[in-house]
Amino acid sequence: MAAEATVRSYLDHLTVERGSSANTLSSYRRDLRRYLDYLSGRGVTSLADVDAATVSGFLAALREGGPDHPPLSAASSARAVVAVRGLHKFGYADGQLESDVAREVKPPAPPRRLPKAISVEDVERLLEAADFDQTPLSVRDRALLEVLYGTGARISEAVGLDVDDLDIAGRTVLLRGKGGKQRLAPLGSFAARALEAYLVRVRPGLAFNGAGTPKVFLNSRGGPLSRQSAWTVLRSAADKAGLATDISPHTLRHSFATHLMEGGADVRVVQELLGHASVTTTQIYTLVTVDQLREVYAAAHPRAQATRT
Incomplete structure (x- = not known):
């Protein structure tokens, strides 16, 4: 199955079965579009052709930035990797993929920041x-x-x-x-x-x-x-x-x-x-x-x- 179709199936799953909020869906849709563009730039059209090194490369590309977007923070990169991990996990559980290659790719830990509060x-x-x-x-x-x-x-x-x-x-x-x-x-x-x-x-x-x-x-x-x-x-x-x-x-x-x-x-x-x-x-x-x-x-x-x- 083409990567685009798997992404659509995954977003439908989040909407119907998981009841994800509109904000979550919007973020996932944006992050997965970046992922699809990254794969397309490397001639990959199916998630079945993706390995762990490809997912790690996507994470590195997010942190380094590129002509279409500035470098992302650890928090934004972590969110994108979570979306990609969820996509591959879904594809594997749904029988579309033979393995979950993104499982071992860990999102970067965002710096621990103190919440802003006023007196x-x-x-x-x-x-x-x-x-x-x-x-x-x-x-x-x-x-x-x-x-x-x-x-x-x-x-x-x-x-x-x-x-x-x-x-x-x-x-x-x-x-x-x-x-x-x-x-x-x-x-x-x-x-x-x-x-x-x-x-x-x-x-x-x-x-x-x-x-x-x-x-x-x-x-x-x-x-x-x-x-x-x-x-x-x-x-x-x-x-x-x-x-x-x-x-x-x-x-x-x-x-x-x-x-x-x-x-x-x-x-x-x-x-x-x-x-x-x-x-x-x-x-x-x-x-x-x-x-x-x-x-x-x-x-x-x-x-x-x-x-x-």
Whole structure:
């Protein structure tokens, strides 16, 4: 079978049987197109003619760059190799390939980076700036940002909320994460109050302009608020609060986790709240706390540093 056909079958498998998100499919489609172009440039038209050295060569080409794309980072290269490994694994399991030649090709380990987080004081400034003028849309914006920070939700989870997912009296919210996984997250009093104000005072008027949607957060025309619009809401509030321009919705998620860890929350609890499949992903937040402890220790302990004489 031609490599193009195997890729199509694999993407169909991810869509129908794995229920992969639109963002995942888009990334895989782009990475596998690069792979097909790489194979085509070497006269390879069938995955049956690929060996482990070919897959390793593709990884090296990603890191080195070329005329059609700059060198990719370790994280981007790793994602592409994961897509290629998945393609070959699928082809082998489906009986299209006699062996899984990509199995032993390991993606590069991305550098371990500390998540970006802002202080509690900056979060409060951001939230206050969102609805400083108390217009209907600013009340909505405050509710959205309170939900993002108060639950640690991803931006897609927040804009994907339906009204029936909220239990304000019980202080919980049902979040739908990656791969269709659901989790029940606690809703703090600040987020609950902001949501209630929006649902009672603002959402009915916005919904009147639309065709009817169960989504919690609506735009001015009564339709569901998009991820891009939610980004704009955050950037606007950050500008008003005089905060850094690189703040993103994920910054609030990172801040949520970091502030929990600083407050003494168990890493396993934070894992559940964030919806991480593995605790290893969550443990990176412990590095933030350790760094802060190290700074305090260095400044406060009498024998932390040698005195120069």
